[in-house]
Amino acid sequence: MTALEFTLPAELEAHEPPEARGLSRDRVRLLVGHRSSDTVRHHRFTDLPGLLAPGDVLVVNTSATLPAAVGVTGGELTVHFSTEQPDGSWLVEPRRNTAKATEPFGDAAAGDSYPLVGGATVTLREPYSAGRLWIATLDTAVRPYLDAFGAPIRYSYVHRRWPLSYYRTVFGTTPGSAEMPSASRPFTDRMVSRLVSAGIQFAPVLLHTGVASPEAHERPYPEPFAVSAHSARVVNQARAAGGRIIAIGTTAVRALETAAGADGLVHPANGWTDLIVTPGRGVRVTDGLLTGFHEAQASHVDMLTTIAGPRLLDHTYTEAISAGYLWHEFGDVNLILP
Structure with missing residues (x-):
């Protein structure tokens, strides 16, 4: 099996938020893949501070979900x-x-x-x-x-309606996304405090994501984004000091890489991005990625292959299906480290 050819078993679709399954947001499962060794390890999201190092930067999307x-x-x-x-x-x-x-x-x-x-x-x-x-x-x-x-957008794998608060993240301060930037959903105020105490930095960016194409898996179309001078400086200084840049979600990758020059420096930027990250294009700044699990035909698979490499991505998805990880916005998450 490769990550582009699997069939997702119906029982691995997350039908409701983890809170409805008796879990806090930060107790979802976390599958960690290391590109240097092509190995994967099983964790809970609460283990995240111990998986990062002082000086690492988490790039987070501050877009909040609309009742669209x-x-x-x-x-x-x-x-x-x-x-x-x-x-x-x-x-x-x-x-x-x-x-x-x-x-x-x-x-x-x-x-x-x-x-x-x-x-x-x-x-x-x-x-x-x-x-x-x-x-x-x-x-x-x-x-x-x-x-x-309005109400939050809901697809057939979510069996009942949930309030808008279930579709918003701790980082969402600027409403504008049709669908939740869901990779950051497991973060809580307590988790952010733990990460800051461990020497992890945050670089906020903004990208308002539009409606997904769950049936046709279309490529992303142009979306509004912004990277501030402060966040550009945080990322550039951390890279110069040897810190790793970990994007929280594919939307954060898209915004950050749009603002990165060919020299690997991030510049303040805003406007519209039509960037699609592929193995041919590569990434200039992003060292790792925290994301949910995506379907085999999803447009994001090219980005995942770029950051993880095909071997680790194949290993990760084989293991995720075997171990019963849950897909979609209310599911588990995957951390790709260099």
Whole structure:
């Protein structure tokens, strides 16, 4: 088996948050892979401080999750709000409601308008990606409307609705992501304090992630990001001193690597990134990655291969499936170290 060819057993899908399984956020399982030896070890997330070294930097995404799913009046469809565009329009994905959650809806057309709960109307202007995302406008201010009438985006493997607080992380200070930057979900205030006490530094970055493509596994599209002068300085100084740069989530990798020059120095930057990390492109700054477990066809697999290497990635996913690790945003996590 390779990480690109496995079939995920249904019993390894996390159907609810760990809190509903009797665990605190920071008690999920942590599978640690070491690229230097292509070995993996089993831990709990609470072991993280002992797996890092003083001077290491954790790059964290401060984007907070929006209540980005809104029902269409009549109950047949749900609209997922994805990414605000520079002109004030939004990318949206209309999806058909099912008994479990939603599924792709292929019958939308330019000019279609949908009455939403709460009295708003969304109008599809033009297609953005084939059969899925649309450039659309809402006849009221989107953010306040979502706060009043939206709910977290939920796919069929999560069997019931959970409040927005379950989809937000301890680092999320700036609402803007359609879906949770879930790699940082296991962090708690206590864990952050333990890490700081152990000499671990944090470098906040921002990347607002749009709606996933769980059926088609499309490549990421351009997303807004920002890397501050402070975070660039923290990363550059740590690298010069021999510290390791560990990204918390694929979104943090995308933001950080966008801001990194060919010389390996990180510069303050903001705007939109269309960067896709592949083995051919490589990474300039990122030494390691904490992330959830991804499906075999997921677009993130190229990034994982880049950071872990194909041998370690294969070993990691074989072991994760054998040992019953859980997938998706409420599941377990994987730490890739150099």
